[in-house]
Amino acid sequence: MSGGRQTGGVVMNFATFRRQWTLAPFLDACAAAGMSRVSLWGDAVEALGLAETRARLRDTGLGVFGYNRAGPLLAADAAGRAALIARAKDEVRRAADLGADHVLAFTGGTPPGVLGLDDHRAHAAEALATLAAEARSAGIRLALEPLHPMLAGDRTVLTTLAEANALADDLGDNVGIVVDAHHVWWDPALRAGMAAAAGRILALHVNDWLVPLPHPLNGRGMMGDGIIDLAGLHALARAAGYVGPVEVEIFSDHWWSQPPEEVMTLALDRCRTILGVLP
Numbered sequence: 279m280s281g282g283r284q285t286g287g288v289v290m291n292f293a294t295f296r297r298q299w300t301l302a303p304f305l306d307a308c309a310a311a312g313m314s315r316v317s318l319w320g321d322a323v324e325a326l327g328l329a330e331t332r333a334r335l336r337d338t339g340l341g342v343f344g345y346n347r348a349g350p351l352l353a354a355d356a357a358g359r360a361a362l363i364a365r366a367k368d369e370v371r372r373a374a375d376l377g378a379d380h381v382l383a384f385t386g387g388t389p390p391g392v393l394g395l396d397d398h399r400a401h402a403a404e405a406l407a408t409l410a411a412e413a414r415s416a417g418i419r420l421a422l423e424p425l426h427p428m429l430a431g432d433r434t435v436l437t438t439l440a441e442a443n444a445l446a447d448d449l450g451d452n453v454g455i456v457v458d459a460h461h462v463w464w465d466p467a468l469r470a471g472m473a474a475a476a477g478r479i480l481a482l483h484v485n486d487w488l489v490p491l492p493h494p495l496n497g498r499g500m501m502g503d504g505i506i507d508l509a510g511l512h513a514l515a516r517a518a519g520y521v522g523p524v525e526v527e528i529f530s531d532h533w534w535s536q537p538p539e540e541v542m543t544l545a546l547d548r549c550r551t552i553l554g555v556l557p
């Protein structure tokens with residue numbers, strides 16, 4: 279598999295800075311802060327251009343950790359789903375092309391016309407099997423990231439670690455799980471879910487849950503500002519064999535309005551003091 283497994287460290291997810299920085303200054307800042315990898319989004323790669331993105335990665339010496347994303351996958355009819363899956367397969371190949379460690383699968387929200395989640399879950403499982411096969415042939419791991427159940431209508435039909443583990447069991451050994459603090463911290467079965475994910479955790483996304491929650495999507499907190507036991511979650515990931523970096527992923531109207539250099543410095547400081555990890 280591409281990317282390799284490096285121990286520890288911190289990775290910045292571009293989404294944390296998407297309103298203040300384009301990709302080029304983001305890459306420069308990550309390299310200057312001593313990080314060795316970054317997590318990217320396809321729209322930002324497209325904005326900079328694939329060739330220029332490659333050149334900047336080469337010049338900064340940065341590798342790609344997570345690539346967002348393959349999906350959405352759900353549409354109201356079979357033709358719509360086929361078109362989305364074709365596009366998602368292109369993203370899988372592009373992620374592999376950039377040497378990413380893993381590509382995140384994203385089912386997307388529920389299309390109109392069908393009530394409930396049963397049909398959508400079945401369609402998502404079919405689509406994910408297709409993407410898993412594509413990823414296998416491209417030589418990259420496919421990452422399932424359960425999202426908070428509050429987002430089941432808007433963003434995903436995959437909402438628990440238990441579901442992600444069951445899907446990963448079915449889909450084969452190039453399929454793993456991304457654990458995001460914001461999405462899993464509330465789960466009464468968290469400990470069991472993390473243990474069941476042993477050996478297939480591909481990333482640990484960190485942020486915090488603020489009370490009251492400012493916004494379900496764009497109201498995430500800086501590590502240490504909320505109520506998640508991040509050190510405890512990190513310990514569960516390590517106990518499950520995860521040796522990779524912690525990845526800072528903060529979708530936040532507040533932090534997007536702050537100077538990005540200061541956000542990065544603060545995030546690195548919190549990773550050091552709360553989780554004991556350095557760039």
Ligand code: ZN
Pocket residue numbers: 423458483527
């Ligand atoms: Zn995440």
